[in-house]
Amino acid sequence: MITSPESTRGAACGRPENRDLPWIAEDASPLARALMARVCASCPVLASCALEVATTPTTAGFWAGHDRTKWREPVTVQDTLPGLELGAAA
Numbered sequence: 497m498i499t500s501p502e503s504t505r506g507a508a509c510g511r512p513e514n515r516d517l518p519w520i521a522e523d524a525s526p527l528a529r530a531l532m533a534r535v536c537a538s539c540p541v542l543a544s545c546a547l548e549v550a551t552t553p554t555t556a557g558f559w560a561g562h563d564r565t566k567w568r569e570p571v572t573v574q575d576t577l578p579g580l581e582l583g584a585a586a
């Protein structure tokens with residue numbers, strides 16, 4: 497979602513029919529994300545929105561077709577069985 501006033505003119509996310517989508521939610525549903533991506537795809541200021549998100553420290557929200565939320569807690573992926581940790585000395 498675009499934030500600077502001069503670049504908000506024409507933003508599709510600001511249109512009445514799109515305002516209620518969860519643009520700043522951290523837990524938007526897959527359906528909501530798909531709907532927002534579709535809105536972004538037809539947005540006349542998509543390029544400037546993408547530039548803005550690329551040049552600002554964005555950690556949350558849906559911007560320029562993508563969910564930018566950075567999860568607070570890292571997701572742990574277990575890549576080995578317990579007791580068989582890589583690099584463990586025998």
Ligand code: SF4
Pocket residue numbers: 497498507508509510535536537539540541542545546558559560561
């Ligand atoms: S590209 Fe998407 S998030 Fe950016 S201004 Fe347009 S509708 Fe809003």
